[in-house]
Amino acid sequence: MAAGVATWLPFARAAAVGWLPLAKKTMPKPPVDKSSKSDEILYVNVSGVRFQTWKNTLDRYPETLLGSSEKEFFYNEETQEFFFDRDPEMFRHILNFYRTGKLHYPRNECIQAFDEELAFYGIVPEIIGDCCMEEYRDRKKENQERLAEDTEANEAMDAPLPPHSTSRERLWRAFENPHTSTMALVFYYVTGFFIAVSVIANVVETVPCRPPKGSVKDLPCGEKYQLAFFCMDTACVLIFTFEYLMRLFAAPSRCKFMRSVMSVIDVVAIMPYYIGLVMPENEDVSGAFVTLRVFRVFRIFKFSRHSQGLRILGYTLKSCASELGFLLFSLTMAIIIFATVMFYAEKGTKGSTFTSIPASFWYTIVTMTTLGYGDMVPNTIAGKIFGSICSLSGVLVIALPVPVIVSNFSRIYHQNQRADKMRAQQKVRMARIRMAKKGTVNAFLQYKEDRDRHSDNTTLCVKNRSAFEHQHNHLLHCLEKTTNHEFTNEINYSELCMTESVGYRTSRSTSLSSQQGAQNNSTGCCPRRARRRAAMRLANSTVSVSRGSIQELDTLHIKSTSIPPQTRSSLNAQMCDLKLNCGEPDFSAAIISIPTPPANSPDESLPPSPAPVPGILRNTRATAYTHDNVKISSL
């Protein structure tokens, strides 16, 4: 829509004739349109491919290279055309953007090449149309991740240590990347070996060995060779403890390290041993002690440090947790339903194994998963009927949805991601549009301020304003005159409400000359003007508030202090708003909507005293020059 808005401006201005009978005051003088009426065809030669387009088409976006005077740098006098030494295939898309107002991302092009072209032509990637935005973002993220991985791998591989690293840093590096030094590698394999040994010992411990002489019963090997196993266990635990303490010492952030999954696994793996040492050897607690031994099996998870695949699996499960949870929930529902039914169906039978509903859970699970152990069987006819229904539905419940759910996992997962992305994009877009609107509002207020300040000085910063901006500001000014009210922004409005309730206004009509604002070499040296407002006690708060709000806006706006080519690249790093090449700080609204930086047209319709003009309540810039032009006469 942005392209066409400029087309409709003459129409909107013509329609302003409808306000004339209602206006209580004379309309302001319209800006003179100096541009030539006839449109000319421009020739653009991109690496030999000749494009032709109307000048007006390119002028639609004055913040880009082709729409601004920057293209003059590429003009070739002999051939009377603009020559660019860039990719002609990409240029086609760029030019289509000017023609249609929508930027599309060509799917077969490299994302980086595309980004570079956009940066060169001064186009912000955010304006890519909805149709191509998702693809663009996905490719860009992919590319960035790949780059990050590559750099990480490179660093890990052969990057030399920073020269003055402490032994602690070196130790940490050795632990994280065992390939860096031989010692680290040796340690890595040794730990791996001991993890395996410990796990195997735990397993073998329980195998029955031949009983010693004089006994009949088979003993588990653990008890037969108790001392040997104990020594092996001690050795393993010592190594694990040593490793854990070393990692803890070397970790750059100890708290973060202690909360990480791997360290928790480490702790869980070695704690049972120590607890067993500490606890006394009596019969009462030996049961608990035995339970603790179970935790020794967690040592097998220590292998995940050594295996990338295990880590990926864990991560996948974690990310699919919600889907799995839902699956479990629905299964639980089914189990409870069938267990209840079976229990009540079998209730009357003598010697029934369905002693309670929880007891029936076991039957339901075994039947639904088609295991059918046969330890619990229904005897009544109703029980058998429901039991068969249970096993049939078990087939449906387990066998059918599992592939469906597996495929739905990926589909729902990706869809959710897309929905979240779109929601986030939508939020960003709304925020951007709001910003642009604010920018437009503030731009107009800025224009008014300039108009007041430079009422006698006409040459400032006019050169880079487009006719469109002049005319749009004039239109808004006409509306103000028609309704005899003026536009302000939120902060000033709320402040006004407060002061009106106080009911005290001063009338002071001073207006400093515009000389102070005249030097506009760079935004940085716009002078601070002390704000004088007698009896407006809220002056300071307003200043700080409006300064704050504008600074907020400014994080998204770019302050152009230099020639456009330098700011173009920074353009792409920020949102759409843009400054023109003018020393005076301007607001220029986004490409999406109307660009309305403050114009500086001479305005004779601003009467000095009778009209109540809020001289105080102008927008201020983040460089915080505040306005001295206080004209209030309301009474």
Add this chain to the structure above:
Amino acid sequence: MGAVVGTLTMQTKQRRPSRDRTDEEVEMATVCYRPEGLDQLEAQTNFSKQELQILYRGFKNECPSGVVNEETFKHIYAQFFPHGDASMYAHYLFNAFDTTNNGSIKFKDFVMGLSTLLRGTLREKLEWTFHLYDINKDGYINREEMTEIVRAIYDMMGKYTYPALKGDVPQQHVDAFFQKMDKNKDGVLTLEEFIIACQEDEIMMRSMQLFENVM
């Protein structure tokens, strides 16, 4: 369980109706309108051929189908007035441009309206403005119609104005307007009353002159 499968299929079903709706919309939008020849339009309006060419190129670029419907019109107009709500005024404006009253503005309507506003005689401009204010097109402007229009204009200003919009400012504005315009005090304005009163209004005449060269 069945419930799981059921909920999953329900989700997919919800997505399909929206796709059907957009298919219908796509079909409707492919109908095209073409304006009359360039010569004829040049004869009927006060624009030169080149100006008509420039206007049409912009118009066609924006509305490839050749017509503007009210929604698009409101949207375009709203972009010029981000402070407030321009939809009501855009509605009245749309009706004023849509001389054939079929709910869409073709290029011919567009260019005829522009020609009147920008290049027409004073009387034509005033007649157009009268036509705009006369919402029900009965030849008379009464207070209610005027109040609607004025309210719509004030809506465009938005909330944050100086001085703040307190009380019934639109109504007061309408009263002042009728005071000035309604010579025989019968509560309605006819076209002749309107034109005579406007010609007597010096402020307005001066403003009219300023709007001569807007193109």
